[in-house]
Amino acid sequence: MSMFVVHFVFRFFALQRRGNLKYFEDWYFLCWFAIPICLGILWAAAVQTFLHGDPESSGYMRETLLENYNLSISDIVYVGVLYHKKLANETTIMNLKGIQGVCILGAIMNICFILIIYFGALTYQRIKQLIMEGRSEYTRKLQKQLYQALVIQTIIPVFFMILPLTIYFFSPLFHLGHPIIGDLATFSCAMYPVLDPLPVMFVIDNYRLAILEGVGCIKRQGEVNVNVTSTSAI
Numbered sequence: 001m002s003m004f005v006v007h008f009v010f011r012f013f014a015l016q017r018r019g020n021l022k023y024f025e026d027w028y029f030l031c032w033f034a035i036p037i038c039l040g041i042l043w044a045a046a047v048q049t050f051l052h053g054d055p056e057s058s059g060y061m062r063e064t065l066l067e068n069y070n071l072s073i074s075d076i077v078y079v080g081v082l083y084h085k086k087l088a089n090e091t092t093i094m095n096l097k098g099i100q101g102v103c104i105l106g107a108i109m110n111i112c113f114i115l116i117i118y119f120g121a122l123t124y125q126r127i128k129q130l131i132m133e134g135r136s137e138y139t140r141k142l143q144k145q146l147y148q149a150l151v152i153q154t155i156i157p158v159f160f161m162i163l164p165l166t167i168y169f170f171s172p173l174f175h176l177g178h179p180i181i182g183d184l185a186t187f188s189c190a191m192y193p194v195l196d197p198l199p200v201m202f203v204i205d206n207y208r209l210a211i212l213e214g215v216g217c218i219k220r221q222g223e224v225n226v227n228v229t230s231t232s233a234i
Contacts, residue, residue: 050101152199
């Protein structure tokens with residue numbers, strides 16, 4: 001999601017036309033490129049510290065994996081948290097360490113969402129101002145299509161990655177866990193790479209028409225070559 005934040009910032013700077021795109025050049029570009037890498041390292045560190053497998057979690061999952069997937073716990077690597085742990089006296093306590101890890105991951109995602117909403121709103125307002133500033137209808141239409149494609153590309157991972165994984169991670173906290181939730185989360189995450197390029201391909205007119213022409217749904221428009229000869233009298 002941090003990559004989408006960078007996309008929204010770039011689109012807003014491009015629409016501003018105030019020279020702010022210079023902050024995406026030279027060494028500034030490396031700084032923007034480092035943001036997803038740093039967040040990825042933070043994400044991996046949180047997973048390794050708080051959500052890695054342990055004997056108690058493995059013991060809890062062993063029977064479920066063997067019964068539903070015919071898998072041995074020793075044959076897989078997993079990431080997860082056992083929210084409710086049992087003590088030796090059969091008392092159930094909350095796994096605060098695991099909850100801390102989930103909260104860290106949630107904080108990263110929430111920060112990204114807030115920035116996306118903020119710069120998305122600024123971008124939308126800027127597009128509405130293009131006509132008032134004398135921009136052509138074609139420019140406004142193209143910018144709006146690019147914005148719509150970017151918004152859809154942001155919504156797709158929300159519904160096919162973030163939301164399913166959020167339900168998958170938090171449902172056991174309320175004793176609502178079920179194997180089908182994991183199956184749906186796996187399926188939706190696998191569908192995400194397939195769906196991600198579709199907004200650009202079908203929202204932007206030039207790409208959509210090229211695809212429809214390529215598959216034969218519409219006829220290719222003929223090209224008109226106009227030769228203009230100018231003469232001047234002396």
